[in-house]
Amino acid sequence: MASAQISPFRIRIRNNFGFGHTLKHIFQLAGKLALVSTLFLAFSFPVSSLAKPNKAQAKKAVATKHVKVSAKSKKAGKQIVAASSRSKANGKMVVRVRGNGQAVAVNSRLLKDARGRPLKGKALVAARRRAIVLASMPIIPPKQSFGEIAGLHSERDELDLKSGVALVIDQDTNEVLFNKNAATVLPIASLTKLMTGVVLSEARLPMNEPITITQDDVDTEKGSRSRLTVGTTLTRAEMLHLALMSSENRAANALGRTYPGGLQEFVRLMNAKAKQLGMRATRYVEPTGLSSQNQSSAQDLAVLVNAAYKDQVVREYSTSPGYEVAVGARTLQYNTTNRLVKNPEWDIGLQKTGYISEAGQCLVMQTKIAGRKLIMVFLDSAGKLSRLGDAERVRRWVESNTPSLPAVTLQKQG
Numbered sequence: 001m002a003s004a005q006i007s008p009f010r011i012r013i014r015n016n017f018g019f020g021h022t023l024k025h026i027f028q029l030a031g032k033l034a035l036v037s038t039l040f041l042a043f044s045f046p047v048s049s050l051a052k053p054n055k056a057q058a059k060k061a062v063a064t065k066h067v068k069v070s071a072k073s074k075k076a077g078k079q080i081v082a083a084s085s086r087s088k089a090n091g092k093m094v095v096r097v098r099g100n101g102q103a104v105a106v107n108s109r110l111l112k113d114a115r116g117r118p119l120k121g122k123a124l125v126a127a128r129r130r131a132i133v134l135a136s137m138p139i140i141p142p143k144q145s146f147g148e149i150a151g152l153h154s155e156r157d158e159l160d161l162k163s164g165v166a167l168v169i170d171q172d173t174n175e176v177l178f179n180k181n182a183a184t185v186l187p188i189a190s191l192t193k194l195m196t197g198v199v200l201s202e203a204r205l206p207m208n209e210p211i212t213i214t215q216d217d218v219d220t221e222k223g224s225r226s227r228l229t230v231g232t233t234l235t236r237a238e239m240l241h242l243a244l245m246s247s248e249n250r251a252a253n254a255l256g257r258t259y260p261g262g263l264q265e266f267v268r269l270m271n272a273k274a275k276q277l278g279m280r281a282t283r284y285v286e287p288t289g290l291s292s293q294n295q296s297s298a299q300d301l302a303v304l305v306n307a308a309y310k311d312q313v314v315r316e317y318s319t320s321p322g323y324e325v326a327v328g329a330r331t332l333q334y335n336t337t338n339r340l341v342k343n344p345e346w347d348i349g350l351q352k353t354g355y356i357s358e359a360g361q362c363l364v365m366q367t368k369i370a371g372r373k374l375i376m377v378f379l380d381s382a383g384k385l386s387r388l389g390d391a392e393r394v395r396r397w398v399e400s401n402t403p404s405l406p407a408v409t410l411q412k413q414g
Contacts, residue, residue, distance in 0.1 A: 145360040146186050146292070147380030155180075159393050162386035164360070165379035167298035168394055171306060171366065172373055178394065182298040185281045186379050189354030189362050190247045191296070192289030194304055195270050197244050197314040200236075200255055202273075207237035211258050217250040221290050222356060226250040227332055238325050244317040246334040247353060249288045256287035263287070277303050292358035298377040301364055305375045309350045309366045318350050338363070340388055346395075349373075353387070363387040369395050370402040 112118055119127050145164075147153065152164030157180050165186060168178035212233045219226070228234075228242075228250045239255050242248035256266035263286075270284040279300035285293045308314045321342050322335045337353040340346045347368040354362035360380035367374055376394060381387040
């Protein structure tokens with residue numbers, strides 16, 4: 001009875017393919033599927049989906065100085081299809097990468113998961129392939145800032161600041177307490193948004209008016225990301241809040257684009273306001289700061305900070321520690337880009353941060369230290385946290401030297 005039930009299936013397979021050929025095709029298909037699965041896991045799956053060896057481990061596992069850990073395994077896998085030769089010795093897999101002939105040695109024992117356990121099986125294959133891909137990518141040197149090119153970081157100052165440009169003045173008396181290359185004109189990145197906020201606030205436009213993000217607001221110059229997707233609608237007040245607090249580029253551009261007369265008119269008003277304030281070394285070409293053509297000096301920016309401090313809206317939005325906006329059915333939480341705002345040791349009345357590669361890390365603040373209202377400007381700082389470190393160094397210097405604070409001036413010659 002059992003054989004009678006099975007026989008039609010056997011007959012059907014035999015009639016269509018032939019039983020011997022059927023087994024052959026099955027084995028061939030299984031082999032192809034296994035190969036495709038291996039290649040897919042090796043080149044397409046990010047390592048984190050199988051295990052989580054960190055970038056430091058990947059660096060350590062690869063015996064070469066030519067490592068670029070920011071490469072995407074999927075993208076790079078398409079560039080490095082296969083290796084021309086392989087050998088194994090002492091737990092390492094040595095691969096000569098096709099194209100540049102570079103020899104790469106990967107020590108599989110150093111590739112571990114998030115819990116520090118050695119990888120095995122498919123996870124090890126994927127991690128090993130990723131390490132090879134990372135090692136074989138060409139080195140891309142970091143882009144120098146304008147300040148680095150000008151040699152502003154070659155000089156040492158009394159406070160050992162990491163910023164190429166620094167200025168500290170007493171807001172009440174205009175006394176210059178610290179001056180390091182304060183007249184040098186450099187790109188100012190998102191410090192631009194401070195002028196964007198001033199011009200918009202003074203226009204007295206309806207702050208509850210809805211503004212929708214369009215494709216025109218998407219950054220095509222730097223490729224920066226934004227959680228405000230095309231089609232997102234917020235009020236003008238919400239857009240300004242995000243632009244000043246979280247340095248939201250699409251929000252800032254949308255504010256200029258929807259200004260009466262359009263973006264070109266808004267930029268004209270930004271430059272007109274700078275001229276009115278006496279900011280002779282300042283020039284704006286757009287409202288976000290993504291363009292390196294937005295340039296100013298620390299002296300001019302101190303003037304802007306002083307003027308912006310008088311605007312309650314700009315003052316309030318720039319020092320807000322966090323803000324939530326409703327986008328459709330979602331609620332997005334935004335936070336300040338300046339962690340000093342949340343530090344109880346600081347009394348900050350206004351602030352703005354900025355960064356693009358041409359400008360380095362930038363920071364302006366109005367703050368109160370040892371009973372004195374101060375304006376601080378830091379441009380072209382070398383590291384991500386160094387601008388905040390410079391602010392801390394200045395604060396300690398002011399506190400330790402009050403009331404007889406000596407003026408310090410350092411200006412690069414030539």
